[in-house]
Amino acid sequence: MILAIGSVALDTIKTPFGRTNASLGGSGTYFAISASFFTRVSLIGVIGTDFPKKYIEKMRLRNIDLTGLQIKNGRTFRWSGEYSFDLNNPKTLLTELNVFSSFNPCIPSEFRNHPYLFLGNIDPSLQLNVLKQMNEPRLIACDTIRYWIEKKPKELRRVVKKADIFFLNDSEAREFSREHNLKKTARFILSLGPRYVIIKKGEHGVLLFSKNSTFATPAFLLEDIFDPTGAGDSFAGGFMGYIAQKKSFSESSMRQAIVYGTIMASYCVEGLGARALLSLKQNNITRRYNEFKRFTQY
Amino acid sequence: MILAIGSVALDTIKTPFGRTNASLGGSGTYFAISASFFTRVSLIGVIGTDFPKKYIEKMRLRNIDLTGLQIKNGRTFRWSGEYSFDLNNPKTLLTELNVFSSFNPCIPSEFRNHPYLFLGNIDPSLQLNVLKQMNEPRLIACDTIRYWIEKKPKELRRVVKKADIFFLNDSEAREFSREHNLKKTARFILSLGPRYVIIKKGEHGVLLFSKNSTFATPAFLLEDIFDPTGAGDSFAGGFMGYIAQKKSFSESSMRQAIVYGTIMASYCVEGLGARALLSLKQNNITRRYNEFKRFTQY
Numbered sequence: 001m002i003l004a005i006g007s008v009a010l011d012t013i014k015t016p017f018g019r020t021n022a023s024l025g026g027s028g029t030y031f032a033i034s035a036s037f038f039t040r041v042s043l044i045g046v047i048g049t050d051f052p053k054k055y056i057e058k059m060r061l062r063n064i065d066l067t068g069l070q071i072k073n074g075r076t077f078r079w080s081g082e083y084s085f086d087l088n089n090p091k092t093l094l095t096e097l098n099v100f101s102s103f104n105p106c107i108p109s110e111f112r113n114h115p116y117l118f119l120g121n122i123d124p125s126l127q128l129n130v131l132k133q134m135n136e137p138r139l140i141a142c143d144t145i146r147y148w149i150e151k152k153p154k155e156l157r158r159v160v161k162k163a164d165i166f167f168l169n170d171s172e173a174r175e176f177s178r179e180h181n182l183k184k185t186a187r188f189i190l191s192l193g194p195r196y197v198i199i200k201k202g203e204h205g206v207l208l209f210s211k212n213s214t215f216a217t218p219a220f221l222l223e224d225i226f227d228p229t230g231a232g233d234s235f236a237g238g239f240m241g242y243i244a245q246k247k248s249f250s251e252s253s254m255r256q257a258i259v260y261g262t263i264m265a266s267y268c269v270e271g272l273g274a275r276a277l278l279s280l281k282q283n284n285i286t287r288r289y290n291e292f293k294r295f296t297q298y
Numbered sequence: 299m300i301l302a303i304g305s306v307a308l309d310t311i312k313t314p315f316g317r318t319n320a321s322l323g324g325s326g327t328y329f330a331i332s333a334s335f336f337t338r339v340s341l342i343g344v345i346g347t348d349f350p351k352k353y354i355e356k357m358r359l360r361n362i363d364l365t366g367l368q369i370k371n372g373r374t375f376r377w378s379g380e381y382s383f384d385l386n387n388p389k390t391l392l393t394e395l396n397v398f399s400s401f402n403p404c405i406p407s408e409f410r411n412h413p414y415l416f417l418g419n420i421d422p423s424l425q426l427n428v429l430k431q432m433n434e435p436r437l438i439a440c441d442t443i444r445y446w447i448e449k450k451p452k453e454l455r456r457v458v459k460k461a462d463i464f465f466l467n468d469s470e471a472r473e474f475s476r477e478h479n480l481k482k483t484a485r486f487i488l489s490l491g492p493r494y495v496i497i498k499k500g501e502h503g504v505l506l507f508s509k510n511s512t513f514a515t516p517a518f519l520l521e522d523i524f525d526p527t528g529a530g531d532s533f534a535g536g537f538m539g540y541i542a543q544k545k546s547f548s549e550s551s552m553r554q555a556i557v558y559g560t561i562m563a564s565y566c567v568e569g570l571g572a573r574a575l576l577s578l579k580q581n582n583i584t585r586r587y588n589e590f591k592r593f594t595q596y
Contacts, residue, residue: 085478086478180383180384181520181521181522181523182519183519183520183521184521201502204499204502204503204516205502205503205516207519213592214519214593215593215594215596216516216519216593216594217516217594217596218503218514218515218516221480221481221505221512221514222479222481223479223481223482224479225479252596255595255596256596258596259596294511295512295513295514296513296514296515296594297553297595298513298515298550298553298554298556298557
């Protein structure tokens with residue numbers, strides 16, 4: 001059972017291969033859909049009264065527990081971005097925080113004993129607030145974005161100190177640690193407290209660091225990528241979902257979880273918005289896992 | 299026994315971590331030194347009368363056969379480049395072709411039966427010229443650079459058609475095939491004739507493609523990189539050296555060769571110029587190969 005805190009949004013995405021208009025998005029959403037293939041997820045977030053019922057329905061079909069999803073008067077968090085042909089770093093066309101600007105996660109008492117906690121990339125002050133409400137989860141993972149690294153470095157450090165796993169992408173890791181070399185970056189972050197640091201490099205794969213070992217894996221190589229939105233959150237969802245299902249924190253479980261995260265991210269980017277993830281069949285995950293084995297083993 | 303054709307140069311390299319002045323360089327040099335840890339290499343190239351004897355001595359110490367290294371009146375090919383902190387794409391400060399501008403590789407008759415041929419990144423017309431002189435090598439590998447993709451596309455295609463293995467880096471592969479997606483890029487190149495395409499992605503690892511399979515591996519993660527000059531050629535040297543030693547073209551040998559190439563490249567970048575490769579001890583290669591296994595297996 002995972003408790004996940006994150007944004008639930010309506011995204012308008014333009015890519016050279018198509019576009020969506022106010023489609024289901026947000027870091028909490030991608031995380032929860034992805035993790036739902038492995039375990040049950042309770043999603044804490046906020047939406048406005050404009051949030052389409054069909055999206056609620058889609059999440060319910062994935063068996064995501066939405067008890068903690070607040071509905072507030074006003075409009076849902078909206079993001080609009082445009083990708084060019086290389087599908088890297090979208091240009092943000094619009095960010096409307098709307099009801100998300102006053103989001104204050106309140107964890108229902110029945111969720112406070114959840115063993116697995118994922119703190120999506122929200123304000124570190126809110127992440128700390130969530131941590132205070134929880135009864136010693138077995139595993140705490142957190143994610144962040146450049147914005148919080150710049151705006152709330154002290155609060156973010158306090159979150160990282162309490163986390164078991166810290167997810168970031170390579171440029172965030174460099175900015176957070178003020179180091180270019182990723183090995184040094186990871187050593188710095190580990191010195192703050194977490195047992196694991198996971199550095200996501202997009203199409204170039206993932207690095208997993210602990211005090212005693214390092215693991216690297218390439219991304220799954222795809223022929224057609226439609227939309228990278230949500231890939232990092234889908235990765236984290238697959239990773240945490242697998243760990244929660246397996247209930248093991250061994251090095252080998254962590255590595256397998258990295259691969260499952262990689263597989264979920266690869267499905268995510270094959271469709272616009274969350275479409276590909278939502279239409280994914282459970283047995284395709286194992287099929288691609290085996291394909292990935294053949295793709296990487298020597 | 300590998301026959302390798304490539305440049306032998308005097309490099310002046312500036313990095314934030316140090317500099318060299320007219321140090322031993324060139325694609326043929328890096329390839330030959332790297333491959334020499336696995337098999338015997340005959341190096342075909344040209345140097346000027348200014349080429350320091352100590353560098354000849356260093357290559358002889360690595361048991362490289364220099365019978366085919368022509369000494370011409372004039373100055374040796376010189377290159378000077380400067381790297382900034384991220385150690386990507388050096389700024390070329392100077393290129394003096396000197397004796398290399400009239401280089402016309404003549405393969406001594408005793409070398410024409412060499413079973414393994416490596417055509418370094420010289421003019422494709424010269425690569426074709428070398429191919430004509432050879433008696434059906436068992437394995438032909440070729441490399442190129444952006445310059446030839448742009449200046450001699452027809453000749454380059456004729457080389458690629460005759461090659462078993464084509465090495466390029468990711469941006470070259472994209473330019474050569476006019477495709478962004480690396481899987482499509484590789485499929486296009488394979489359609490021209492080669493059995494294998496190897497796409498080098500620098501710090502992000504390597505991809506190996508054949509008609510029926512794809513293999514990806516990350517680069518070895520280092521804490522201190524001093525100078526990336528020669529990394530691609532050292533990779534090719536380790537790859538070809540291992541294949542020539544093993545005398546096997548099976549998929550599993552090719553994959554292991556990719557890893558040995560990765561290991562040799564990782565040593566190369568740990569020192570300025572060719573220094574780290576030249577001082578490498580044989581048993582360190584196996585040690586790092588095992589370390590790499592632990593770094594990538596799940």
